[in-house]
Amino acid sequence: xxxxxxxxxxxxxxxxxxxxxxxxxxxxxxxxxxxxxxxxxxxxxxxxxxxxxxxxxxxxxxxxxxxxxxxxxxxxxxxxxxxxxxxxxxxxxxxxxxxxxxxxxxxxxxxxxxxxxxxxxxxxxxxxxxxxxxxxxxxxxxxxxxxxxxxxxxxxxxxxxxxxxxxxxxxxxxxxxxxxxxxxxxxxxxxxxxxxxxxxxxxxxxxxxxxxxxxxxxxxxxxxxxxxxxxxxxxxxxxxxxxxxxxxxxxxxxxxxxxxxxxxxxxxxxxxxxxxxxxxxxxxxxxxxxxxxxxxxxxxxxxxxxxxxxxxxxxxxxxxxxxxxxxxxxxxxxxxxxxxxxxxxxxxxxxxxxxxxxxxxxxxxxxxxxxxxxxxxxxxxxxxxxxxxxx
Amino acid sequence: xxxxxxxxxxxxxxxxxxxxxxxxxxxxxxxxxxxxxxxxxxxxxxxxxxxxxxxxxxxxxxxxxxxxxxxxxxxxxxxxxxxxxxxxxxxxxxxxxxxxxxxxxxxxxxxxxxxxxxxxxxxxxxxxxxxxxxxxxxxxxxxxxxxxxxxxxxxxxxxxxxxxxxxxxxxxxxxxxxxxxxxxxxxxxx
Numbered sequence: 001x002x003x004x005x006x007x008x009x010x011x012x013x014x015x016x017x018x019x020x021x022x023x024x025x026x027x028x029x030x031x032x033x034x035x036x037x038x039x040x041x042x043x044x045x046x047x048x049x050x051x052x053x054x055x056x057x058x059x060x061x062x063x064x065x066x067x068x069x070x071x072x073x074x075x076x077x078x079x080x081x082x083x084x085x086x087x088x089x090x091x092x093x094x095x096x097x098x099x100x101x102x103x104x105x106x107x108x109x110x111x112x113x114x115x116x117x118x119x120x121x122x123x124x125x126x127x128x129x130x131x132x133x134x135x136x137x138x139x140x141x142x143x144x145x146x147x148x149x150x151x152x153x154x155x156x157x158x159x160x161x162x163x164x165x166x167x168x169x170x171x172x173x174x175x176x177x178x179x180x181x182x183x184x185x186x187x188x189x190x191x192x193x194x195x196x197x198x199x200x201x202x203x204x205x206x207x208x209x210x211x212x213x214x215x216x217x218x219x220x221x222x223x224x225x226x227x228x229x230x231x232x233x234x235x236x237x238x239x240x241x242x243x244x245x246x247x248x249x250x251x252x253x254x255x256x257x258x259x260x261x262x263x264x265x266x267x268x269x270x271x272x273x274x275x276x277x278x279x280x281x282x283x284x285x286x287x288x289x290x291x292x293x294x295x296x297x298x299x300x301x302x303x304x305x306x307x308x309x310x311x312x313x314x315x316x317x318x319x320x321x322x323x324x325x326x327x328x329x330x331x332x333x334x335x336x337x338x339x340x341x342x343x344x345x346x347x348x349x350x351x352x353x354x355x356x357x358x359x360x361x362x363x364x365x366x367x368x369x370x371x372x373x374x375x376x377x378x379x380x381x382x383x384x385x386x387x388x389x390x391x
Numbered sequence: 392x393x394x395x396x397x398x399x400x401x402x403x404x405x406x407x408x409x410x411x412x413x414x415x416x417x418x419x420x421x422x423x424x425x426x427x428x429x430x431x432x433x434x435x436x437x438x439x440x441x442x443x444x445x446x447x448x449x450x451x452x453x454x455x456x457x458x459x460x461x462x463x464x465x466x467x468x469x470x471x472x473x474x475x476x477x478x479x480x481x482x483x484x485x486x487x488x489x490x491x492x493x494x495x496x497x498x499x500x501x502x503x504x505x506x507x508x509x510x511x512x513x514x515x516x517x518x519x520x521x522x523x524x525x526x527x528x529x530x531x532x533x534x535x536x537x538x539x540x541x542x543x544x545x546x547x548x549x550x551x552x553x554x555x556x557x558x559x560x561x562x563x564x565x566x567x568x569x570x571x572x573x574x575x576x577x578x579x580x581x
Contacts, residue, residue, distance in 0.1 A: 012416075012423045012431075124435065145458075175458050179432035180419055278456035359435075363459050 004188045011185060015176035018146040018183055019085070019111045019169070020045030022153035024055055025191035028109075029080035029198075032060040032071035034090065037123070040113040040177050042085040065090035069097040069108075076106040077213045079203030081161070084108065087173060088115035091129045095136065098166075102137025103229065104213055107160035107167070107200075110138075111153065114274070114325075115173035116358040124359020125173040127274065127325040131334045137229060139167040139236055140303040142273040146171075146181040151253060152300075154186075158195050159243050163236040170302075172275040172325075174359065190250050234304045257306045259298040260313050262288060266295030268374035269314060271339055272323035273299040276355065276362050280323075283367045294371050299335065310342040319374040320350045323367075323386070327354060333383060349379065355386040362387060397453055399544055400461045403446040404480050405470035407439060410531035415446040418535060421545045421553040422450045430455050443474055450544055466542055469493060470517075470530055475504050484510040489541050493517040493530050513541055515580050524573040525566070532570040536577025547578055 005025075013021060019042045023031075031050075035043040049055050060075075062068050065086050076082040086094060091112060101108050116126035130140060141156055143149045152169045160167040171177050186194075202211045217225055237257065248254040259277075262284055263269055270280060277298045287294045297313055314320050320343070324333035331337065336352040343350060353370055356362040366386040373384075401418075405411035412433050419431035427450050434445040447461040463483040472494035474480060484490050488510045492501060498514050505512070515537050517530035525532065532554070539545055551571050559567045 010423070012420055012429055145456075172458075174435055175432070178435070179430060179458075180416055181430055181455075182423055182428055275458040278458050281456050361460050363462075364457065 005185065006187050006189065008187060009185045010182060012180050012182050013146055014041050014178050014180050015143070015146040015149045015171045016041030016113060016178065017045045018150040019153050019171070020049065021185055022150045022191070023083060023111075024049045025186070025188050026081070026083070026154065026157050026195055027055050027192070028057050028083045028157075030060065030072070030075035030082045031057050032062055032068045032075065032082075032084055034062050034065045034068040034086070040085060040087050040111075040173075042111050042113065042177070046085075065093040066097060069094040069101065072108045072110075073097060073101050073104065073106055076101070076108050077104065077203065078205050079198075079200045081157075081198040082106075082108045083110070083157070085111040085113075087113040087177075088117060088123055088129050091133060092117055095133065098133055098136040098138060100214065101166045103225070105164040105229075105232075107164055107198075109153070109157045109160050110166065110168050111149075112168050112170045113173045113177035114170050122358040123173070125175045125275070125325075126357050126359065128327070128357070130168065130170050131326040131328070133168070134303060134334060137165070137233065138303065139163075139165050139233065139240075140301075141167065141169050142300055142302055143169065143171045143176065144275060144277045144298065145176060146179070147183040149176060150183050150185065151247065151251065151255070154191055154194060155240075155243055155247055155255070159236070159240055161195075161198055161200075162243065163232070163239045164201065165233060165236055170274075175275040186251055194247065194250055237301065237304050237306060240301060255300065257301040257309055258313070259300065261296040261298065263295035263297060263313055263317075265293055267293040267318040268321070268371055269295045269297055269317045269319075270321050270323060270367065270370055271297045271299065271310075271314075271335065273302065273335065274325060276323070276325075276367070279362065279364050280367045283364050283371065286364075287368070287371055292371070292375060294375075302335075302338075305338050305342075307338075307342045310339065311345070314339070314343055314348065315346055317348065319377075320348060321353055321370045321374055322350060323353045323355050323370065325354070325356050327357070336383075351380065352383040353386055354383050360387055398449050398451040398455060398457075399466075399542070400464045401448040401450075401466045401468065401538075402461055402464045403448070403468045403470065404474050404478055405444050405446070406474070407442045407444050409470045410529065411444060411446045411468075411470055414531040414535050415448045417550065417553050417557060418538065418545065419448050419450070420557070421549040424553060425545055425549055427452060428455050434460060443478055465489075466491070466538070468534060468538060470534060472496060472501070475501075481505050481508050481510065484508070486510060489513060491515065491534065491537055491541060493534060495519070511541075513537065515577065517577060520576045520580070521573055524576055525569045529570065529573065532573040533577035533580075536574040537580060540578045540580070547575075550574060
C-alpha cells in the first residue's frame with residue numbers, strides 16, 4: 001500500500017464514500033461484489049482504491065448478490081478478512097445465504113445502504129430490506145450520518161472477527177449513502193492497529209488443524225446448534241460495548257448500544273433509528289426550549305436487541321412513540337414490536353408510527369406532530385402514517 | 392420549513408447532465424475548507440439525461456443534523472431556463488432572498504414569467520460566457536462564480552482552489568484554467 005494518511009482528516013464525503021474510506025484503511029483480503037442497480041457509492045469507491053493499488057484486496061466480481069455472499073462465505077471460511085456491500089433487492093436475493101454465513105459463524109462485514117423493496121419498483125431510502133434480514137443471525141448496526149458510517153465500519157469489522165458473527169453496518173439509502181457530509185477520518189495506522197490482524201480461530205486453509213464447515217446436522221443436533229447460536233449473538237453485545245470503548249480511546253468518539261438524547265427527565269420519548277434521528281434531535285431541542293419534556297432514543301444496535309437497557313431508559317416515561325421505516329405485513333412494525341417486548345413488564349403507552357417508506361419526505365414538523373400527540377395524551381390503536389396521503 | 396435559520400440553504404434546478412451536482416459539491420467542499428459545516432445531496436427522481444433534477448446544499452457555522460429535503464431555500468439557482476415552464480423555481484424565495492437564472496432572456500421577460508415574484512432576481516447568460524471561455528456550454532462553472540458574487544457564502548479563492556483540486560487531475564491543467572476563467576467571469580458579471 002502507498003500514500004498512507006498519517007493524520008486525522010476533516011473531509012466531506014458521501015456516506016458510501018465514507019464506508020469505502022474506512023474499508024481502504026481496514027484493507028480486507030477479499031471483497032466479492034455485485035455492484036449493479038441498486039448500486040451505491042460504496043463498492044464504486046472501494047474498487048477505485050483497489051485499481052489505484054491502495055489496498056491489497058482481491059475484488060471478485062460475480063454474477064449476482066446470491067453469488068457475492070456465497071463467495072464471501074467461501075473466502076471467509078478459507079480464513080480471509082472478507083467484506084461486501086449491497087442494498088435493496090440485492091440483499092433480498094442474498095437472503096438464503098445470509099443464514100449460512102451466520103450459522104457457520106463467519107465474520108463477514110457487509111455495508112448496506114437500506115432501501116425499499118419492490119413491488120412496486122422503488123429504490124429509495126427505507127428499512128424494508130434490512131428488516132427482511134433481521135432474523136438471519138447477522139448483527140445489525142444502524143448509522144445516523146456519514147460520520148457514523150465511517151466509525152461503524154471500523155467497529156463492525158473488529159466486532160465481526162471478535163465474536164465470529166457476520167455484521168451488517170446499515171446506512172439510510174440516498175439520505176446517507178449519496179449525501180455529502182463532513183466527517184473526521186482517523187490516521188491509517190490507527191485504524192490498522194485498531195482492527196488488528198485477522199487470526200481466524202479455525203479456517204479451511206489451516207491444514208494442520210483440519211475442520212469441516214457447514215456439515216449436516218440432523219434432528220439429534222440441529223436444535224442445539226440454534227440454541228447456542230441464539231445465546232452467542234446476545235453475548236456479542238458485551239463485546240460490542242468493549243469495542244466501542246476501545247474505539248473511544250483511539251478516536252475520542254464515544255458510542256453506546258444506543259444514544260439517549262435528553263431522555264433523563266423526559267415524559268415523552270420517540271424511539272427511532274437512521275438518518276431521521278438528526279432531524280428529530282432538532283425537534284427535541286426546539287420543544288425543550290418551549291419547556292416541553294421530550295427526548296429521543298436512537299437505536300444503534302438492532303441485532304442483538306438490547307431489551308433490558310432499552311427498558312431502563314423508557315421506564316420513567318409517560319408515553320413512548322416508535323417511528324418505523326418499514327412495515328411488517330400482517331403484524332405490527334418491527335421496531336415497535338421490539339420496544340413493546342422491552343417494556344412489557346411495566347405499564348407504558350407505546351404508540352406506533354411509520355414514516356418515509358420508499359423515500360417519502362420526512363420533515364421536522366412530522367416528528368413534532370408525534371410529540372404533540374403524546375403531549376396531548378392522544379391514545380390510538382394500530383399505526384399512524386406520517387406524511388402519507390389520505391386513502 | 393427548516394427551523395434552524397443559522398443554516399444557509401440552496402436549491403439547484405437543472406437538467407440531468409448539466410453539472411449541478413458537481414457545482415453543488417464544489418461549493419460545499421470550498422465552504423468546508425473555510426471551516427464551515429456542509430451538506431450536499433441530490434433529490435433522486437427518475438434520473439435520465441435531460442430530466443429535471445434538484446440538488447440541495449446546506450452551509451452552516453454549526454453542525455448540521457437535519458436530513459430533511461430543502462423546501463424553503465435562501466437561494467435558488469436555475470441552470471436551464473426551460474425549467475421555468477415546468478418547475479416553480481421561485482418557490483419560497485421571498486424578499487431579500489435570491490434567484491439566479493441562466494438565461495438569454497431579459498430580466499423583464501423572466502419577471503413576467505415568474506409573476507408576482509418579490510425576491511431578488513439575478514440573470515446571467517452563463518452558457519454564452521462558458522462558450523467564450525471554456526468552449527463548451529459548461530454553465531455550471533460560470534454559475535458558481537455568480538453564486539458567490541451574489542451571496543458571498545465562500546471566498547472566490549477558496550472556490551478556485553477547490554475547483555483546481557478536484558478537476559486538474561481529471562480534465563487537465565489547460566481545461567481547468569479555462570473553467571477558472573469562467574468562474575471569474577461569472578463572479579465579475581453584472
